[in-house]
Every structure is written in structure tokens, then in C-alpha cells.
Amino acid sequence: MERGILIGIAGGSGSGKTLVAETIYSELGSDRVIILCQDSYYKDLSHLPPEQRHAQNFDHPDSINAQLLIDHAKALLEGKTIEQPVYDFVTHTLTGKTKTIGPHSIIVLEGILIFYNPELRELMDIKLFVDTDSDIRLIRRLRRDTVERGRTMESVINQYEKSVRPMHLQFVEPTKRYADLIVPEGGYNRVAIDVIKTKIEALLKNET
Secondary structure (H helix, E strand, O other), X not given: OOOOEEEEEEEOOOXXXXXXXXXXXXXXXXXXXXXXXXXXXXXXXXXXXXHHXXXXXXXXXXXXXXXXXXXXXXXXXXXXXXXXXXXXXXXXXXXXXXXXXXOOOEEEEEOOOOXXXXXXXXXXXXXXXXXXXXXXXXXHHHHHHHHOOOOOHHHHHHHHHHHHHHHHHHHHHHHHHHOOEEEXXXXXXXXXXXXXXXXXXXXXXXXX
């Protein structure tokens, strides 16, 4: 193949983006698909005291190292390997470790803000927006952040009210217009998943 295929999966926090990405990964085969997560590209906050780190707005585009994400997406599309940063969501810092990714023919990029950056958006062959009701997204976020990221329920709710919801309305929801396909119910939508798989297979045939 001369160039890989980049599939962008956007949507609000807790919408089910990861499930869609993992479903594509499992059904098309791990030898062909690699998942690239925007969350790995949060900027390092080790220079700030812990209380200031927790107060940062993690749902604003400025919280992401967009240029590194773009550079890595381009490298993967060219058939190269990358060293993806490993981010610690408990301390909001980069661990200094990396994860080797690639080369693969299909790159699935998922994240809430991936459609916001025009340069990154232009690299995508398929753009999916996972559309899930806000109450469901909040419940999922509560479960994830309290169980996996060591947060208290009160801190998750405060963050949702102060930054997650307003940033979703300002930066995430408007990017829905860039999507080639809007997917209700995320990875549980079998019809949408089958349509996506068919499109990917067609792109693979054209690229070989």
C-alpha cells in the first residue's frame, strides 16, 4: 500500500467512541488495524502543583499537543512506526514512557476534539461522529473517572459542569457537521458498524 487509511471517530466524552474503535479493531483484525487515542496527547502538567493540574480545562483544544498528534498520524499513514506518549490521568503528567505503534494499514483515531483541527481532519478518509444523549455520557464518565482514574464523584460532577459540558457545546458538538456518518448508540449500532466495515474494505481494495 502506498498510504494507510485513517478513520476518525469523534463524539462527546462517554459517547462510546472507544467501543466503536475496539469493535472495528476486533472485527477487521489486529494485524490490519491500530487504535490511536487523542487522550495520549494531553500536554504534560508536571510543572504545575497538583491542585493546579486538577483545575485545568482538559476539554479545550489547547490541552492537546495537536502538532505531535498530526505528526504521528502522518507517520503512520506513511507506513512508519511511532512512539506514542503514555499519559497518567491520575497525576495529569506524561510518564516518560512510550508505546510503539505501527506499521498498520488502518489507523483508527478516536477523541473528542479530533475534528476541530483542520489539518488533522484533512488526513482522514472516514469521519464518524458518535452521537449519544448527554445523560448517558455523564453516567459513563462518572463510572470511568471514579473507577479508572481515582476521582471522587463530586470532582467529576464539578468538572462536568464547569468545563466538560460548556466545552462540548463550544468545540465538540459543532464538529458533527464534518462527519461522513453520524452513529447513534456507538458500538452497539450493528448497522452502522457493518456500513463502516464495508467502506473500509472498499478503501483497502482501492489502495492495494
